[in-house]
Amino acid sequence: MKDIEIIPSILREVIEKISELPGYGEKSAQRLALNLLNMPRGEALQIIKTLFDMLEKIHPCVECGLFTEKEICDICSSEERDRSVICVVEETFDAFAIEKTGKFNGLYHVVGGRLSPLEGITPEDLNIDKLIERVDKGNIKEVILATNPTVEGEATASYIYNLLKNKNITVSRIAYGLPFGAVLENADDFTLAKALEHKTPI
Amino acid sequence: MKDIEIIPSILREVIEKISELPGYGEKSAQRLALNLLNMPRGEALQIIKTLFDMLEKIHPCVECGLFTEKEICDICSSEERDRSVICVVEETFDAFAIEKTGKFNGLYHVVGGRLSPLEGITPEDLNIDKLIERVDKGNIKEVILATNPTVEGEATASYIYNLLKNKNITVSRIAYGLPFGAVLENADDFTLAKALEHKTPI
Numbered sequence: 505m506k507d508i509e510i511i512p513s514i515l516r517e518v519i520e521k522i523s524e525l526p527g528y529g530e531k532s533a534q535r536l537a538l539n540l541l542n543m544p545r546g547e548a549l550q551i552i553k554t555l556f557d558m559l560e561k562i563h564p565c566v567e568c569g570l571f572t573e574k575e576i577c578d579i580c581s582s583e584e585r586d587r588s589v590i591c592v593v594e595e596t597f598d599a600f601a602i603e604k605t606g607k608f609n610g611l612y613h614v615v616g617g618r619l620s621p622l623e624g625i626t627p628e629d630l631n632i633d634k635l636i637e638r639v640d641k642g643n644i645k646e647v648i649l650a651t652n653p654t655v656e657g658e659a660t661a662s663y664i665y666n667l668l669k670n671k672n673i674t675v676s677r678i679a680y681g682l683p684f685g686a687v688l689e690n691a692d693d694f695t696l697a698k699a700l701e702h703k704t705p706i
Numbered sequence: 707m708k709d710i711e712i713i714p715s716i717l718r719e720v721i722e723k724i725s726e727l728p729g730y731g732e733k734s735a736q737r738l739a740l741n742l743l744n745m746p747r748g749e750a751l752q753i754i755k756t757l758f759d760m761l762e763k764i765h766p767c768v769e770c771g772l773f774t775e776k777e778i779c780d781i782c783s784s785e786e787r788d789r790s791v792i793c794v795v796e797e798t799f800d801a802f803a804i805e806k807t808g809k810f811n812g813l814y815h816v817v818g819g820r821l822s823p824l825e826g827i828t829p830e831d832l833n834i835d836k837l838i839e840r841v842d843k844g845n846i847k848e849v850i851l852a853t854n855p856t857v858e859g860e861a862t863a864s865y866i867y868n869l870l871k872n873k874n875i876t877v878s879r880i881a882y883g884l885p886f887g888a889v890l891e892n893a894d895d896f897t898l899a900k901a902l903e904h905k906t907p908i
Contacts, residue, residue, distance in 0.1 A: 509780065510772070510779065510780050510781055510801075510802065510805055511802055512763070512764055512773065512774055512775045513775075514756070514759050514760050514763050514764060514775065515760060515764055515773060517756055517760075518756050518757060518760045521752070521753050521756055522753065525738070525741040525742075525745075526737075526741055527737055527741070528741075534799050535728075535729055536727070536738075537757075537760065538797060538798070538799060539727040539728055539729070539730075540727075540757065540760070540761060541760070541761070541764060541773055541798075542797075542818065542819075543727075545761060548761050549758070549761055550723070551723050551724065552754060552757050552758050552761065554716070554719055554720050554723055555720060555742065555754050555757075556751070556754050556758075557716050558716050558717060558719075558720045558739065558742070558743070559742065559743070559747060559750050559751055559754065561714070561716050562714055562716060562717055562743060570712070571714060571717060571743055572714055573714045573715075573716065577712070578711070578712050579712055595740060595744075596740070596743075597736050597740060599712075600712065600713055603712055616744065617744075689733075689736070690733065
């Protein structure tokens with residue numbers, strides 16, 4: 505943001521910080537600040553408090569990485585889930601999208617991003633070691649790689665496949681019912697359900 | 707957001723609250739929450755603290771409505787500004803955009819939105835009475851209506867013009883024309899017609 509003297513420093517700070525978030529730019533940061541400033545102060549403070557509470561309470565599940573208020577998430581601690589299948593996703597919201605379909609009853613593993621040499625994201629930045637550890641503990645029959653059908657998502661799936669291929673388990677990739685370049689969490693339930701149904705062994 | 711049991715309630719609350727903000731939807735609310743949860747907790751808390759500080763410190767200037775940390779903003783209290791001209795804008799950031807041009811040295815007046823019967827926004831919801839009061843105090847020679855060139859912005863400018871037209875001051879509207887870098891054959895008819903109508907001698 506260009507240095508305009510009349511912009512209050514705290515407002516400039518907010519816009520600078522928010523516009524550094526992935527997917528945000530100066531205009532969307534301005535819009536967020538403006539929205540908060542334009543609403544009744546009590547309501548705006550309530551939103552800030554909720555964000556603060558979220559940061560206090562929500563952490564990744566120590567097993568699978570899903571965001572949860574507990575140490576171990578409800579899925580990992582459930583006795584009704586199939587504990588022999590792990591579905592690997594990039595982010596928590598991808599898992600939520602799959603849950604919406606009601607077509608998956610196994611466990612999840614959130615790697616927390618995607619391999620991207622351009623952005624300097626390497627395997628060490630992702631929660632992959634823990635996945636291998638879970639598989640090595642035994643009892644896992646299948647790992648479904650449900651990273652996004654994008655270049656980075658494919659690279660991530662491929663990297664994980666290579667780590668798992670000799671472990672005597674089935675490794676499958678979520679089916680291409682999804683158009684290349686799409687974002688998994690935006691897919692409609694039907695497409696996502698089809699993609700799960702037609703998963704193919706690698 | 708559909709009710710998925712595994713989504714922690716505080717996370718659902720954040721997404722619901724953020725997605726109610728103008729211009730936000732469920733996906734952009736999810737992205738904001740995810741961004742904050744994925745970054746180092748200390749940095750995320752710092753952003754929340756900055757937003758909180760912003761809400762504590764920033765208020766509309768009692769004269770012109772620009773967001774400021776002071777009671778009277780730097781522009782209204784400056785002795786170097788032309789106090790006979792008021793530029794009326796919809797929002798504070800519009801004024802900041804005009805400041806960036808360095809081409810305006812008068813005062814501002816932020817009405818805080820735009821007339822929109824569809825959204826139930828009437829003149830009473832906007833900071834218009836205070837503008838009339840400022841004009842009636844005297845010393846104002848010109849009011850420039852710089853609301854957005856949209857249907858709502860036009861309606862707002864037109865409404866204010868009718869309140870000011872008999873006050874023996876110049877009331878002008880920011881010019882319509884082709885934006886720099888535009889492709890003429892892609893311009894809409896209205897803009898092109900206005901650009902021709904207001905052609906200026908070289």
